Amino acid sequence: xxxxxxxxxxxxxxxxxxxxxxxxxxxxxxxxxxxxxxxxxxxxxxxxxxxxxxxxxxxxxxxxxxxxxxxxxxxxxxxxxxxxxxxxxxxxxxxxxxxxxxxxxxxxxxxxxxxxxxxxxxxxxxxxxxxxxxxxxxxxxxxxxxxxxxxxxxxxxxxxxxxxxxxxxxxxxxxxxxxxxxxxxxxxxxxxxxxxxxxxxxxxxxxxxxx
Amino acid sequence: xxxxxxxxxxxxxxxxxxxxxxxxxxxxxxxxxxxxxxxxxxxxxxxxxxxxxxxxxxxxxxxxxxxxxxxxxxxxxxxxxxxxxxxxxxxxxxxxxxxxxxxxxxxxxxxxxxxxxxxxxxxxxxxxxxxxxxxxxxxxxxxxxxxxxxxxxxxxxxxxxxxxxxxxxxxxxxxxxxxxxxxxxxxxxxxxxxxxxxxxxxxxxxxxxxx
Numbered sequence: 001x002x003x004x005x006x007x008x009x010x011x012x013x014x015x016x017x018x019x020x021x022x023x024x025x026x027x028x029x030x031x032x033x034x035x036x037x038x039x040x041x042x043x044x045x046x047x048x049x050x051x052x053x054x055x056x057x058x059x060x061x062x063x064x065x066x067x068x069x070x071x072x073x074x075x076x077x078x079x080x081x082x083x084x085x086x087x088x089x090x091x092x093x094x095x096x097x098x099x100x101x102x103x104x105x106x107x108x109x110x111x112x113x114x115x116x117x118x119x120x121x122x123x124x125x126x127x128x129x130x131x132x133x134x135x136x137x138x139x140x141x142x143x144x145x146x147x148x149x150x151x152x153x154x155x156x157x158x159x160x161x162x163x164x165x166x167x168x169x170x171x172x173x174x175x176x177x178x179x180x181x182x183x184x185x186x187x188x189x190x191x192x193x194x195x196x197x198x199x200x201x202x203x204x205x206x207x208x209x210x211x
Numbered sequence: 212x213x214x215x216x217x218x219x220x221x222x223x224x225x226x227x228x229x230x231x232x233x234x235x236x237x238x239x240x241x242x243x244x245x246x247x248x249x250x251x252x253x254x255x256x257x258x259x260x261x262x263x264x265x266x267x268x269x270x271x272x273x274x275x276x277x278x279x280x281x282x283x284x285x286x287x288x289x290x291x292x293x294x295x296x297x298x299x300x301x302x303x304x305x306x307x308x309x310x311x312x313x314x315x316x317x318x319x320x321x322x323x324x325x326x327x328x329x330x331x332x333x334x335x336x337x338x339x340x341x342x343x344x345x346x347x348x349x350x351x352x353x354x355x356x357x358x359x360x361x362x363x364x365x366x367x368x369x370x371x372x373x374x375x376x377x378x379x380x381x382x383x384x385x386x387x388x389x390x391x392x393x394x395x396x397x398x399x400x401x402x403x404x405x406x407x408x409x410x411x412x413x414x415x416x417x418x419x420x421x422x
Contacts, residue, residue, distance in 0.1 A: 133413075134415070172415055173415060173416075175415050176414070176415060177410065177413040177414060177415060178413060178414075178415050179413055191409075192409060192410075192413055194406075195405075195406040195407075195409035195410050195413075196406075196409075196410040196413060198402075198403060198406035198407075198410070199388065199403075199406050199407040199409070199410030199411070200410070202344075202388040202389060202390055202403055202406075202407060203387065203388060203389075204345070204383055204384060204386050204387060204388060204389050205384075
């Protein structure tokens with residue numbers, strides 16, 4: 001409950017607590033496309049850039065899409081306790097830096113971080129008061145099609161990713177919200193996510209995120 | 212959790228459960244203005260018309276703003292168990308008819324009902340899985356000003372309503388969401404309410420309303 005006094009001036013117009021929004025979903029579902037659209041719209045969120053050891057794709061920009069780092073640098077960050085969570089996904093390391101999230105929340109800034117489903121499960125234990133959104137493909141066929149169109153996976157990888165996606169979808173009950181990501185309907189998914197953030201900010205009992 | 216099968220066709224695209232949205236807030240806060248704007252926007256909700264024994268104001272239409280009924284008719288409805296809840300507010304009776312809500316929900320239709328704070332508290336016990344939204348004035352001064360502008364209350368009523376509003380605001384913790392209703396910002400409040408409905412429809416664990 002927001003603090004309030006009733007001596008004729010309602011003083012509960014205090015700024016609501018900042019939210020930590022965790023956006024997740026199977027590989028290929030369109031997490032990056034959604035994030036990129038939200039950045040374009042200048043939606044007032046701090047978008048956390050995560051770390052990876054995988055090679056940069058032609059379409060990706062260092063320090064915006066990911067911080068691309070060497071495996072040695074990544075191991076060093078783990079040792080220094082600079083990562084909130086990390087995981088090996090399809091042979092590459094992915095990690096969420098702790099300090100940028102902490103600083104954004106301390107500034108009262110709503111913050112969004114994109115992680116794979118395994119990472120989201122870890123974050124759920126560390127920061128259960130975050131808002132967990134699962135980006136869901138309309139079908140596994142469509143997910144496979146999208147991975148094919150990306151031209152970055154071998155057919156072996158494709159089969160593996162589809163199998164993994166089916167497993168990941170079983171983790172849905174650990175999430176708060178499910179948003180459908182249909183091709184050519186990015187704006188629909190973005191609108192749903194923005195509605196979720198607006199609604200969460202109207203909650204009478206706000207979430208209290210602490211890192 | 213929505214039912215799902217994973218035999219390569221994700222069949223959790225089932226229609227989500229219909230919502231029952233309870234819109235409440237102090238007298239004069241602008242509940243009717245918000246509802247009327249949502250009707251204008253043809254927002255796909257079933258708006259339940261409630262019953263009252265108070266005289267119709269010049270601006271009000273029978274069977275749209277309220278069903279205006281006699282005290283005898285109202286008592287008859289109570290006896291026949293046709294009202295979900297009812298209360299005496301400032302000397303007049305107000306009641307929520309059961310059947311229209313039941314039928315709308317059975318058709319799978321999201322449904323909104325407007326009630327005073329006392330009525331919302333009763334509904335919270337009867338249908339705890341409804342979505343409870345509290346429409347909040349920015350200050351008690353502004354609420355008084357609005358009641359004055361309405362020209363329907365005597366100065367005695369005004370003082371009483373302001374005192375009651377302060378009591379009603381203390382019931383905020385029983386609500387799910389709080390939406391601020393500022394003058395000339397009806398559309399902002401309407402947008403917040405629509406975001407809340409969208410977000411509720413994205414919940415992984417849907418609310419199961421039963422009457």
